[in-house]
Amino acid sequence: MFKISRKSARSKARIGKLNTDHGEVLTPAFMPVGTQGTVKAVTPAQLRELGADIILSNTYHLYLRPGLKVIKKAGGLHKMMDWDGPILTDSGGYQVFSLAKLRKIDDGGVTFSSHVDGSKQYLTPEKVVEAQLILGSDILMPLDECAPYPSDRNATVRALERTTAWAVRSMEARARAGRGGGSLFGIVQGGMFKELRKRSADEIREIGFNGYGIGGLSVGEPRDLMLEMLETSTENLEHDKPKHLMGVGYPEDIELAVKHGIDLFDCVIPTRLARHGAFLNAKGKSIIRNAKFEKDMSPLERGCDCYSCQHFSRAYIRHLFLANEILAMTLMTIHNLRVMIRKMDDIRRRISAGSL
């Protein structure tokens, strides 16, 4: 399912190929986020054109709306949203803990009020796996408990232990469903405690997943601490299994994480920045509303090959933003995602060339 074709001599960076029922993905890869079954502001045709080959969606959101009955009748998520490439689905553990109200957690699962309609919901590790099998996800993630940052040691241990117990039950639920369908990854937690990161990685590794998500990072901690936790989380995992650093995708973090052996990234930042008027470029980001772009006839980023940069100027896109035109968000999203895809191309090129 995952094959490493090239390893860096200078770091843990590697080039791999992830095979799924919906095609293969060259890694390291960035996954645009389509939380509710659409990458915001773009069509799947535009997504394909800008070079995306895997996207991420969210079980929690889709479970609540439109609901599994609708998605099942549609023939699964791929068919419903017209995306024929691979899809990784987050379990929604993070969302249950960040979005849902009246949350009550016990060893069995989590009870909460839907943020959509207030209805009472009960999710268990088993239900979350079954939901993802109905979605038809290529990569499934188990329900986990992500302790908030900062958390003390006791709270972190409790979340870790529950995450491990739920991981075991998730694996059993996946096994009951038999062969065929997507692969289940395990999620490493452990907060900001090295020894708990190590313990979580050891426990999760023992379960025998096809790959790993590294959870609970980039939640507000300093970057050095994140990298330290990342290193501890991954050093005892099998080298030849794919690893996803969940929710991390600041361009500056990606390269550092690749050097720690991370293969998959997802982040809402590039698309969210786009909708709020910030475009990515070599220097970081720029704000399109800035008056200096009023008569700037150059593309968002010189040399960029995206649809937006090939056809439109900063001055025009600025005008669209000031005039509250939806097209502004579409064009900026296309550009920002293309920047991320090009960044990953560049990273793979540098691994090949032995310079990363």
Add this chain to the structure above:
Amino acid sequence: MFKISRKSARSKARIGKLNTDHGEVLTPAFMPVGTQGTVKAVTPAQLRELGADIILSNTYHLYLRPGLKVIKKAGGLHKMMDWDGPILTDSGGYQVFSLAKLRKIDDGGVTFSSHVDGSKQYLTPEKVVEAQLILGSDILMPLDECAPYPSDRNATVRALERTTAWAVRSMEARARAGRGGGSLFGIVQGGMFKELRKRSADEIREIGFNGYGIGGLSVGEPRDLMLEMLETSTENLEHDKPKHLMGVGYPEDIELAVKHGIDLFDCVIPTRLARHGAFLNAKGKSIIRNAKFEKDMSPLERGCDCYSCQHFSRAYIRHLFLANEILAMTLMTIHNLRVMIRKMDDIRRRISAGSL
């Protein structure tokens, strides 16, 4: 510039070909509305794909934002918005009277506060023509005065006389600019008075425009009255010049107007309905949020060849709407515009077949 290739034996309906510097348009044609230099929620590539070959934009809006300096620097409106087909620009007479504040009108022109930033503006017929020459419009419209509905006879006469006087000045301004560039149409006003409609048409015809806009209709009057005024407005105009029924585009009105010899239509309704969740179909329109579409896996309209109908279900698009996803507006806009384009194809086919 305009060539009629086929006339109906049963009505004034005709098929024509309108030649412009940016390509030709088969008429009767529907022009998607791109008020601020973008047809809302779609890219020009999507617009082309759905079969649009001429669009309408608005001088008043573009004059205020992004302003002529920006558009001039961009190389004109076509280049700025990446639309290489014909563009007809409304003068903005209607917008000055409906959107602008602190309006003061005299024979010279109109003073108003910009609805964008409150700045004081002064527009004259000459400035409006010059603005459209900078935009590079293929069809220019003169500044006119559109009396509100209802208006009494005196107010309507005053608006009519000013419209004629401004039409003369617009024609002179266009002539001063020399050959090359777009054609100027004349606008017929006259409110809901048959005799004033006739008088306006006679006065405007005398000026020698390349085509005509019929203004001040579909402003709240009953349909029968609209058709009566339309008939009077057009019966004394040269048969072989193109005619645009300004702002009219309810599917049910278009066919009636075509029978009165109208060649061009524009209307914000199909795109506005789309953004508000109503999709057009053979029966009229349906509201996508309706619960009956929750598990409806059929396309918005059976048999429709648009991108949205070829790839997505009502259930999915309903989900996108309920989840406030931008893609919902894009997919609905593509469909509604395609319905309009197909309607015009059908009308031309029926004229050809002699059945309209």
